[in-house]
Amino acid sequence: MFQTRIHGRGGQGVVTAAEMLSIAAFLENRHAQAFPNFGSERTGAPVVAFCRMDDKEIRLREPVMAPDAVLIQDPTLLQQVDVFQGLRQDGFMLINSARSFEALGIGDIARNMNPLRCVCVPATELALRFLGRPMPNAVLLGAFARLSGRLAVDSVAAAVRTKFSGVVAEKNITAARAAFDEVDRQLTQQAGVTHS
Amino acid sequence: MTLKQIEGSQGVAEAVALCRPEVICAYPISPQTHIVEGLGEMVKAGQLRAEFLNVESEFAAMSVAIGSSAAGARTYTATASQGLLFMAEAVFNASGLGLPIVMTIANRAIGAPINIWNDHSDSMSLRDCGWIQLFAETNQEAIDLHIQAFKLAEELSVPVMVCMDGFILTHAYERVDVPSQEQVDAFLPSFEPRQVLDPARPVSIGAMVGPEAYTEVRVLAHAKQIQALTLIPEIAAEFKAHFGRDSGGLIQPYCCDGAHTVVIALGSVLGTIKDVVDELRAQGCALGVLGITSFRPFPLMEIRQALLGCQRVLVLEKSFAVGVGGIVATNVRMALDGTGQKVLTVVAGLGGRAITKSSLAATLVAAMNDQLEPFSFMDLQHEVVDRALGRERQIRRSGPVAESVLRDIGVVASKIS
Numbered sequence: 001m002f003q004t005r006i007h008g009r010g011g012q013g014v015v016t017a018a019e020m021l022s023i024a025a026f027l028e029n030r031h032a033q034a035f036p037n038f039g040s041e042r043t044g045a046p047v048v049a050f051c052r053m054d055d056k057e058i059r060l061r062e063p064v065m066a067p068d069a070v071l072i073q074d075p076t077l078l079q080q081v082d083v084f085q086g087l088r089q090d091g092f093m094l095i096n097s098a099r100s101f102e103a104l105g106i107g108d109i110a111r112n113m114n115p116l117r118c119v120c121v122p123a124t125e126l127a128l129r130f131l132g133r134p135m136p137n138a139v140l141l142g143a144f145a146r147l148s149g150r151l152a153v154d155s156v157a158a159a160v161r162t163k164f165s166g167v168v169a170e171k172n173i174t175a176a177r178a179a180f181d182e183v184d185r186q187l188t189q190q191a192g193v194t195h196s
Numbered sequence: 197m198t199l200k201q202i203e204g205s206q207g208v209a210e211a212v213a214l215c216r217p218e219v220i221c222a223y224p225i226s227p228q229t230h231i232v233e234g235l236g237e238m239v240k241a242g243q244l245r246a247e248f249l250n251v252e253s254e255f256a257a258m259s260v261a262i263g264s265s266a267a268g269a270r271t272y273t274a275t276a277s278q279g280l281l282f283m284a285e286a287v288f289n290a291s292g293l294g295l296p297i298v299m300t301i302a303n304r305a306i307g308a309p310i311n312i313w314n315d316h317s318d319s320m321s322l323r324d325c326g327w328i329q330l331f332a333e334t335n336q337e338a339i340d341l342h343i344q345a346f347k348l349a350e351e352l353s354v355p356v357m358v359c360m361d362g363f364i365l366t367h368a369y370e371r372v373d374v375p376s377q378e379q380v381d382a383f384l385p386s387f388e389p390r391q392v393l394d395p396a397r398p399v400s401i402g403a404m405v406g407p408e409a410y411t412e413v414r415v416l417a418h419a420k421q422i423q424a425l426t427l428i429p430e431i432a433a434e435f436k437a438h439f440g441r442d443s444g445g446l447i448q449p450y451c452c453d454g455a456h457t458v459v460i461a462l463g464s465v466l467g468t469i470k471d472v473v474d475e476l477r478a479q480g481c482a483l484g485v486l487g488i489t490s491f492r493p494f495p496l497m498e499i500r501q502a503l504l505g506c507q508r509v510l511v512l513e514k515s516f517a518v519g520v521g522g523i524v525a526t527n528v529r530m531a532l533d534g535t536g537q538k539v540l541t542v543v544a545g546l547g548g549r550a551i552t553k554s555s556l557a558a559t560l561v562a563a564m565n566d567q568l569e570p571f572s573f574m575d576l577q578h579e580v581v582d583r584a585l586g587r588e589r590q591i592r593r594s595g596p597v598a599e600s601v602l603r604d605i606g607v608v609a610s611k612i613s
Binding site: 023 | 370470551553
């Protein structure tokens with residue numbers, strides 16, 4: 001089983017991101033379960049959503065407390081919520097930011113993890129460029145597909161089309177593919193550093 | 197059938213639509229809202245030919261349901277928590293009159309303190325109102341139980357609640373198999389009411405009954421529940437023949453053969469319990485699980501039979517009767533009357549508190565080692581309770597309890613579980 005936890009704020013599409021992730025896995029013939037951990041339902045409040053994927057039926061209903069991957073849609077949560085709670089050292093960490101882990105103040109955490117599994121992606125900037133709106137959720141799923149290697153970016157695109165239609169869907173997909181490429185570029189560069 | 201990855205609420209909305217309801221009346225309340233929103237959209241889009249009534253309250257929702265069901269229309273509504281309490285008087289009337297309404301309860305805690313999260317307090321508060329109560333373990337089962345519920349309700353002329361855990365199921369995306377219209381039509385005949393308000397053949401429904409016959413009318417209501425004990429498994433078997441799936445029935449035993457300790461629960465927590473039990477069984481623990489699908493009628497004989505041979509029963513319940521203890525456990529004790537089997541009660545998941553594998557495993561191990569109190573709360577913060585009691589002893593005007601406890605434990609928004 002592969003468990004993902006998504007952190008963001010009300011209005012950023014955190015719950016929708018987890019749902020799309022589960023749909024992408026479903027489209028690849030896997031079992032998936034997505035559910036929110038609703039707190040106060042208001043714009044800007046911290047929101048958490050979960051997605052589990054497995055090759056067999058998922059019966060477990062507890063919140064994801066030891067995630068294989070953490071997606072952070074809003075880096076201002078880093079100082080507010082224990083977003084890395086239970087994250088394994090060999091887990092995946094994906095943060096929506098144009099800044100580095102050091103600049104975000106989490107250099108210590110990132111250094112303890114596999115550098116090929118930790119990435120910052122400027123998803124909000126990509127969303128603004130391709131969609132004209134600061135909606136990072138679908139964009140980050142494109143990045144997640146590359147980082148985790150668990151999903152084809154085409155499955156993410158198909159999942160986006162179940163939630164959005166027409167131009168909005170296509171712009172989200174374009175942005176998601178751009179995020180996929182950005183992670184690819186960073187990981188290729190990182191692999192070079194690791195090998196040299 | 198079509199496999200879909202959809203929200204539980206959407207799945208239930210589609211299942212209800214496949215049952216061709218003629219009247220849908222509802223008032224929105226979390227976590228039920230997505231179900232009736234989904235149905236409302238289908239009616240508006242012309243996909244479902246039904247009268248959709250936006251009513252002004254839950255009391256009105258059930259009152260409309262009573263009227264439309266008595267007029268011979270297949271009728272559906274849904275609610276949760278305070279909404280169910282607000283319609284309580286009409287809920288008793290619906291069953292007292294024997295009207296086959298189907299209602300989803302998206303299980304949620306009851307205030308005060310106000311709490312939107314899941315537990316079973318709402319359904320349990322009306323457990324003895326004369327409705328049949330079926331609890332779904334998964335979204336697939338929630339879909340299947342709704343299809344079975346209309347058949348059961350209309351055959352017996354008794355209303356049915358399908359209870360599904362709020363948020364945990366209603367807001368969860370998971371794979372479901374949605375039947376085709378042809379399949380549901382073949383399984384569920386059109387509504388042939390046992391009683392109907394028909395101008396061509398006038399009757400009145402709802403006579404005042406005095407001491408001369410009130411007991412007899414109530415006993416007849418009980419007789420319907422007893423008939424349901426036979427009909428529920430029959431309908432589940434028929435459902436399997438049509439749809440190829442085991443869904444519903446009275447109880448669902450899991451690894452009970454040879455188990456020394458059996459865990460009893462209702463609803464979605466059964467999945468987590470089965471995962472824990474599988475892991476403990478792999479270590480040699482003689483554990484089993486018994487899911488109760490039909491809480492009303494309560495299958496006393498079937499539960500007694502399923503628990504034959506086990507030494508100890510652990511009832512894990514998401515509600516409790518303040519001042520006494522477990523509700524499900526009290527019923528289970530009735531089923532085990534005279535057997536001498538030990539019944540332990542653990543209250544868990546109140547107001548949405550996460551029921552984790554680790555806490556479950558610790559509880560089960562303690563139970564097997566006879567180290568569990570007869571009545572306990574999983575993951576209770578004893579020190580918080582003790583401090584609050586201490587404040588009340590020391591200060592006369594100790595203030596409102598909920599506020600004082602929240603101040604004591606500090607900010608909780610940053611916690612994941």
